[in-house]
Amino acid sequence: MDGNNYLSVNSLTKYIRRKFDADPYLRNVFVKGELSNVKIHPSGHIYFTLKDDKSRIQSAMFRTAAKDLKFKPEEGMNVLITGDVNVYEASGQYQLYVQSMQPDGVGALYLAYEQLKNELAKEGLFDARWKQSLPVLPRTIGVITAQSGAALRDICSTIQRRYPLASIVLFPAIVQGPQAAPSIVRSIEQASSYGSLDVLIIGRGGGSIEDLWAFNEETVARAIFSCKIPIISAVGHETDTTIADFVSDRRAPTPTAAAELAVPSREELFERILDRKRSIYKSFSNQIKHERKRLQHFQQSYPLQFPERLYRPFTERLSGLSDRLVRNKSELTVNRKAEHERLQRMLLFYSPEQKIKDGTKNASLLTERLTRSILQELRTKKDRFETSIRMLKALNPLDIMDRGFSIVYKDGNVSNSIEDFITGEQIQVRVQDGVLDAEIKSIRTNVVVSKFL
Structure with a gap:
């Protein structure tokens, strides 16, 4: 068969895809199953496998659809999905393109609430060690809520009734709908930079979980945690509990109760x-x-x-001490007078002229004694020097040479035994007036020489 009649892989895949596109039953299908191999891409796309006990299908949820999810898809979660089935041409596999997803058996908002609550609890945002104490006598109270809501009226009337000395600063915010969370975060930042707030009340009136959802957003929870002002959360009614309640420093069941917590009566x-x-x-x-x-x-x-x-x-x-003082004064005067007279007599006896004469005489005696000592020391040193000269002269080998003796050197060292020499060896002989270079002709032992020829 001619090769031109064969389809390429790409052409076959495109044909199959057109078949999927033309099938109305593969549009807007409702499928339930278990999530597996969940991968949340940094771009916002979510890729996973949807399976049951017999089959599985590759699935993808693109960012435009995933941004509306209230919860985080996790491994093993049972979900209800709406989407389209089509062929992914690059791999030739069919897969499910998800448009919406919700948990099977539990509400999406409730699941998202539990997931975020557990995550923030693990991070320690709910720990009591981070809770700030409320001031006893606050001067300025900040309020974050809707400008026209009943919560604001309840808070203001309660504060004015209980503690009119406090002033109230409103930071209006949207408390319901898609723009609520960013609006609440901006108001918290404004309150933090205000500079003179003693306590901050954040809240609104009651409603459904959808109405209160802004207070379950992660951005709001982290903004409350980062705020340096003590915060009282007053969201909904007494039975309503939000993430903001757990992060705040104190929780009040209603806005009115929050005002009662903020100020004393x-x-x-x-x-x-x-x-x-x-x-x-x-x-x-x-x-x-x-x-x-x-x-x-x-x-x-x-x-x-x-x-x-x-x-x-x-x-x-005091009387005794006065008597002693008088007696001591008299005795001291007599003693000082006697000492004065004694010193005067000494001065008359030892006149300056007499002291000069005595000093001159002592100096002469000392000079004479010093001269005798120096002469005696010089004589002693001279005798020792002459004795040392005689000893050195007696021991001087050069003087011995004057009497006919000589010194034999071998390799520059003095030798005095025939055992140091061999026949034919060159030696040096030191005599009184020079050095002789000689050669050993023969070696004799125990020879007595009576006369040199």
Whole structure:
């Protein structure tokens, strides 16, 4: 068969794809199954395998559809999917292109809520160690809520009734719908940069989970956690619980309760002041009574009834010390006078002229003694020097040569034994007036020479 009649792989794949496109039953199909091999691409696309106990199909959910998901697809999750079935030409495989996805058996929002709650709890955003304490007497209170909502009216009326000294600063925000989370985050940032807020209330009235969903967004939770101002969360009614409630420093079941947490009651403060006043008055009264009793006790004591007996010992001691002072003064005067007279006599006896004469005489004696000592030392040193010269001269080998002796050198070293030499060896002989180079002709032992020829 002619090769031109064969289809290419690409042509066959395109033909199959057209068949998928033409089949209306492969459009907007509803499929349920279990997620497997879930891969969330950084671009926002999600790729996974949808399977049951008998079959599986490759699936893809592109970013435009995935951005509307309220929860995070995870391995093993059972889901309900709506999408189209078509062929992926590059691999020739058919796959499911997902348009929407929701959990099977539980609401998507509830699942997203649980997922984010668990994730933030693992990070420690709910830990009590991060919770800030509320001020006892706040001056300025910030409120983040809808500008026209009932929550704002409840908060303002409660604060004015309980603690009118506090001022209220509103940071209006959208609290429902797609733009709610970014709006709440911006308001938290504005409140953080305001500079003089003591406490911040964030909340709104009740509603469905969809209505309250902005307070379950991760961006809002992290903005609350990062805020340095103590935050009271007041979202919905008492039965409503959001992620913002867990992250905030305190949770109030309603906006009115949040205002009650933020400020003290005026009546309670008055009562506390009165109690403190009564306590202080009672304390001072008791102290005055105690001091009055002490005073009475001291007034009735023996020393205060006879005060002269207190200072009598000191008067007697003062008198004794005065007498001693007079006696010591007289004795000191007599002693100083005698010492003065003695020094005058010494000055008359030892006149400057006499001191000069005595000093001159002592100097002459010392000079004479020094001269004798130097001469004696010189004689001693001279005798020792002459003795050393005689000894050195006696030991000088050159003087020995004057008497006819000589010194034999071999290789520059002095040799004094025939065992150091061999016949025919060159040697040097040092005599009194020079050095002789010689050669050994023969070696004889124990030879007595009486006369040199």
